Amino acid sequence: EIQVVNEAQNIDITVSKYDGIPKAVSVKKSGKAYKYLQIETENLDSNLKNAIITFQVEKSWILENKAEKEKMALFKFDENSRKWNELLTTFKEEDNEFYYYETGLDSLSYFVIGEKETTRENILKDILLKKRTEFIIGLMILIVFVIILLISIIIIRSRRAFHPKN
Numbered sequence: 566e567i568q569v570v571n572e573a574q575n576i577d578i579t580v581s582k583y584d585g586i587p588k589a590v591s592v593k594k595s596g597k598a599y600k601y602l603q604i605e606t607e608n609l610d611s612n613l614k615n616a617i618i619t620f621q622v623e624k625s626w627i628l629e630n631k632a633e634k635e636k637m638a639l640f641k642f643d644e645n646s647r648k649w650n651e652l653l654t655t656f657k658e659e660d661n662e663f664y665y666y667e668t669g670l671d672s673l674s675y676f677v678i679g680e681k682e683t684t685r686e687n688i689l690k691d692i693l694l695k696k697r698t699e700f701i702i703g704l705m706i707l708i709v710f711v712i713i714l715l716i717s718i719i720i721i722r723s724r725r726a727f728h729p730k731n
Contacts, residue, residue, distance in 0.1 A: 566616065566617045573608060573609060574608065575607075575608050576606060576607065576608050576609050577606060577607035577608065578604065578605070578606050578609075579603075579604070579605045579606070579607075580602060580603070580604050581602065581603040581605070582600055582601070582602055583600070583601040583602070583603070584601075585601065586601060587601055587603060587675055589603075589675070590642050590675050592642070592647050592648065592649070594640055594649040594677045594679050595649075595682060596679055596680050596681075596682045597630050597632055597679055597680040598677050598678070598679040598680075599622050599623075599626055599637070599677075599678040599679055599680075600677070600678050601675065601676070601677045602675070602676045602677070602678070603674070603675050603676070604618075604670075604673040604674070604676065605673065606673060613671070613672060613673065614671075615669055615670065615671050616669070616670045616671075616673070617667060617668070617669050617670075618639075618667070618668055618670060619657065619665060619666065619667050620639065620665070620666055620668070620678055621663040621664065621665050621666070622634075622637055622663060622664045622666070622678060623662065623663055624659070624661075624662060624663060624664060625662075627664065630680075632680045633680070634656060634659070634664045635656060636680050636681045637654065637656070637664065637666060637678065637679070637680060637681070638651050638652065638654040638666075638668075638678075638679065638680075638681050639651075639652045639654050639666070639668040639676055639677075639678055640652065640676060640677045640678075640679060641670070641672075641674055641675070641676055642674055642675040642676070642677070644674070649677060651681060651682075652668050652669070652670070653668065653669065654666050654667070654668045655667045655668070666678075
């Protein structure tokens with residue numbers, strides 16, 4: 566799906582797939598890379614408002630590369646900084662052979678489908694989140710225990726008040 570700024574005619578879109586890094590890029594994406602792509606157009610130039618593309622990844626590749634379907638994304642090559650930038654990618658569905666994803670674009674260039682990088686910072690965030698969750702669960706269990714203890718004390722005292730020992 567493509568949206569344009571002004572009406573356009575005779576638009577031609579070419580998607581080229583590469584087994585390895587395209588020569589024009591020469592910068593490898595760190596981490597696991599499934600496929601490198603180049604998306605080019607004719608008669609569109611700066612008229613592109615945005616585009617939504619759907620792409621697929623073979624389930625067998627995910628399995629062979631010990632990747633996770635939830636960690637796949639599309640990365641766009643930034644020619645100025647000479648690095649790959651992750652684009653917001655949404656897992657849509659799967660069939661027997663492929664996982665399907667969707668990504669929004671505002672320009673076209675070189676892309677790579679690959680696994681999101683697990684940086685030290687992301688690992689630490691995951692550990693912190695897990696520890697925080699464990700702490701909250703532990704705190705809730707403690708609060709429930711204290712409430713049950715207080716209710717038990719109230720019940721015992723109220724029974725003693727109604728049945729004094731004589």
